[in-house]
Amino acid sequence: MQHSAPSFREFSDRFRSLETTLSRELFREHRDQMRVKKEETAAENLRRIIDATLRLANRKGFQSMSLRDLSAETGLSAGGLYAYIRSKDDLVRLIQRHGVALTLRSLEDAIAAADGPRDKLRAAIRAHLFLTETMQPWFYFSYMEAKNLPRRETREAIRSEVAVEELFTGIIRAGQARGVFRNGDPQLLAGMIKALLQDWYLKRWKHRQRNVSVECYADAVQNMVEHAVLVPPYDEAPAAAHNATCEEG
Amino acid sequence: MQHSAPSFREFSDRFRSLETTLSRELFREHRDQMRVKKEETAAENLRRIIDATLRLANRKGFQSMSLRDLSAETGLSAGGLYAYIRSKDDLVRLIQRHGVALTLRSLEDAIAAADGPRDKLRAAIRAHLFLTETMQPWFYFSYMEAKNLPRRETREAIRSEVAVEELFTGIIRAGQARGVFRNGDPQLLAGMIKALLQDWYLKRWKHRQRNVSVECYADAVQNMVEHAVLVPPYDEAPAAAHNATCEEG
DNA sequence: GTCTATAGCATGATAGAC
DNA sequence: GTCTATCATGCTATAGAC
Numbered sequence: 174m175q176h177s178a179p180s181f182r183e184f185s186d187r188f189r190s191l192e193t194t195l196s197r198e199l200f201r202e203h204r205d206q207m208r209v210k211k212e213e214t215a216a217e218n219l220r221r222i223i224d225a226t227l228r229l230a231n232r233k234g235f236q237s238m239s240l241r242d243l244s245a246e247t248g249l250s251a252g253g254l255y256a257y258i259r260s261k262d263d264l265v266r267l268i269q270r271h272g273v274a275l276t277l278r279s280l281e282d283a284i285a286a287a288d289g290p291r292d293k294l295r296a297a298i299r300a301h302l303f304l305t306e307t308m309q310p311w312f313y314f315s316y317m318e319a320k321n322l323p324r325r326e327t328r329e330a331i332r333s334e335v336a337v338e339e340l341f342t343g344i345i346r347a348g349q350a351r352g353v354f355r356n357g358d359p360q361l362l363a364g365m366i367k368a369l370l371q372d373w374y375l376k377r378w379k380h381r382q383r384n385v386s387v388e389c390y391a392d393a394v395q396n397m398v399e400h401a402v403l404v405p406p407y408d409e410a411p412a413a414a415h416n417a418t419c420e421e422g
Numbered sequence: 423m424q425h426s427a428p429s430f431r432e433f434s435d436r437f438r439s440l441e442t443t444l445s446r447e448l449f450r451e452h453r454d455q456m457r458v459k460k461e462e463t464a465a466e467n468l469r470r471i472i473d474a475t476l477r478l479a480n481r482k483g484f485q486s487m488s489l490r491d492l493s494a495e496t497g498l499s500a501g502g503l504y505a506y507i508r509s510k511d512d513l514v515r516l517i518q519r520h521g522v523a524l525t526l527r528s529l530e531d532a533i534a535a536a537d538g539p540r541d542k543l544r545a546a547i548r549a550h551l552f553l554t555e556t557m558q559p560w561f562y563f564s565y566m567e568a569k570n571l572p573r574r575e576t577r578e579a580i581r582s583e584v585a586v587e588e589l590f591t592g593i594i595r596a597g598q599a600r601g602v603f604r605n606g607d608p609q610l611l612a613g614m615i616k617a618l619l620q621d622w623y624l625k626r627w628k629h630r631q632r633n634v635s636v637e638c639y640a641d642a643v644q645n646m647v648e649h650a651v652l653v654p655p656y657d658e659a660p661a662a663a664h665n666a667t668c669e670e671g
Numbered sequence: 672g673t674c675t676a677t678a679g680c681a682t683g684a685t686a687g688a689c
Numbered sequence: 690g691t692c693t694a695t696c697a698t699g700c701t702a703t704a705g706a707c
Contacts, residue, residue, distance in 0.1 A: 209690065214690080232569070233570055234570040236485035237485050237570055239682060239683080241682080249691080251683090251684090251692090252684085252685075252692065252693075252694090253691050253692070255683095255684070260683080261683070321483040321486060358642075360632065361632075361639075361642050364621065365642065365643070365646060368617050368620070369614055369617050371621075372614070376617075383610075385610065389610075390610075393606075397614060400649045400650045401645070401646040401650060457672080459672095463672080489700080489701065490699090499673065499674050500675090502673050504701095504702065505673075509702080510701075
């Protein structure tokens with residue numbers, strides 16, 4: 174049952190097609206708010222605007238990023254930007270919606286494919302890491318700017334965060350019920366797992382610098398979590414077939 | 423040797439006196455930059471300004487916080503603020519310096535008091551959690567605004583972060599050398615521990631809402647880390663004498 | 672030592688030429 | 690469909706009355 178632990182590569186391919194679909198949906202939903210009607214140029218410029226915004230916001234903060242900065246980064250004129258977005262708040266809403274949709278759909282797919290508590294837990298861990306690896310700029314933005322967003326978006330961000338954590342709580346509860354996992358507060362455990370997973374996108378510069386790959390980090394997290402959660406006779410991780418080159422201290 | 427695991431209460435008392443000392447030092451260092459010379463009013467107002475800034479910045483972000491907001495929150499007039507700080511950047515520098523000094527001194531003290539890898543690791547975990555519990559607004563501010571700070575302060579923040587992590591790396595290395603800790607990349611492990619510790623102040627609202635105390639969380643982290651790090655015959659945690667009421671799922 | 676008033680400037684957003 | 694020119698707003702910071 175290695176169905177539950179696909180490699181990053183496999184994940185990445187499935188993700189790309191999902192993104193194309195959702196990007197098109199995004200454009201269609203916002204078409205009536207945009208002055209630009211020709212689909213191909215509009216879709217491309219919208220993507221450029223979003224990417225540039227994430228880049229700038231993650232470098233110096235969304236509030237400090239002026240529309241003049243954005244116009245420089247995208248190559249569009251200051252006035253031209255308003256052909257695509259109504260306001261700065263509108264822009265942030267757009268970005269947020271797109272990211273949440275992508276995240277949820279992608280996670281749900283990946284997790285449903287596994288069965289049994291241990292495999293489900295692994296699948297969830299790996300999917301989350303692969304997802305945040307692929308969409309790192311969005312996750313970082315979403316985390317760092319959440320509290321400064323318009324009220325509605327802040328609430329949405331929290332809801333999404335809680336939903337993900339509950340997913341883990343559920344898996345742990347199921348495992349405890351079957352006697353596969355050791356007892357202990359499932360919510361607390363889920364929170365700790367989430368903390369480990371979030372570190373991957375919050376401190377990416379660090380992991381990059383140390384040459385730790387996602388696969389490596391995934392194995393490390395899985396290992397720590399299983400040590401903490403499985404009932405004592407722990408058979409040391411059979412994982413990490415993909416790269417034997419996880420840096421050794 | 424329970425010297426290494428003081429309760430939050432004990433920590434808190436020692437901390438308070440340290441803070442008084444450093445607050446006074448802070449005022450003296452910046453005295454010449456302030457228009458206000460009378461020590462007692464000046465020191466008090468400076469403290470009010472710092473507290474208000476942390477409150478506001480953590481609510482809506484430092485960039486979005488105007489000096490009008492700050493003047494409303496402190497009760498001082500917009501103009502009056504400039505009797506204490508030269509500029510907004512100056513304010514942030516002040517806050518940052520104060521926090522770093524407090525953190526380092528406090529952590530060093532607490533850790534030096536323990537000996538042996540296992541006790542040192544425990545002491546480090548507890549001290550870090552207690553410290554962030556006490557100074558939560560500062561830590562949150564420092565984490566969230568780090569990248570928007572003036573260049574020099576950003577670098578300082580990263581240095582401080584790395585220094586703390588290396589402290590953990592060192593303890594783990596020592597433990598592995600003595601055969602008390604299992605093998606595995608010490609840097610990666612230290613990073614994961616740090617992630618668990620940071621979650622305490624980054625998601626405080628969540629832990630509050632769930633009624634998890636620092637002591638509880640400290641025990642949970644210690645437990646997970648020891649499961650992952652100690653050589654197999656793991657004697658289940660002798661900790662948590664302080665409160666038997668850690669919420670059970 | 673604190674306040675009111677205001678200078679000087681950067682920003683978000685728009686109108687109209689091309 | 691994109692650009693240049695411009696406006697109103699709200700900001701930081703200062704000067705001077707009290």
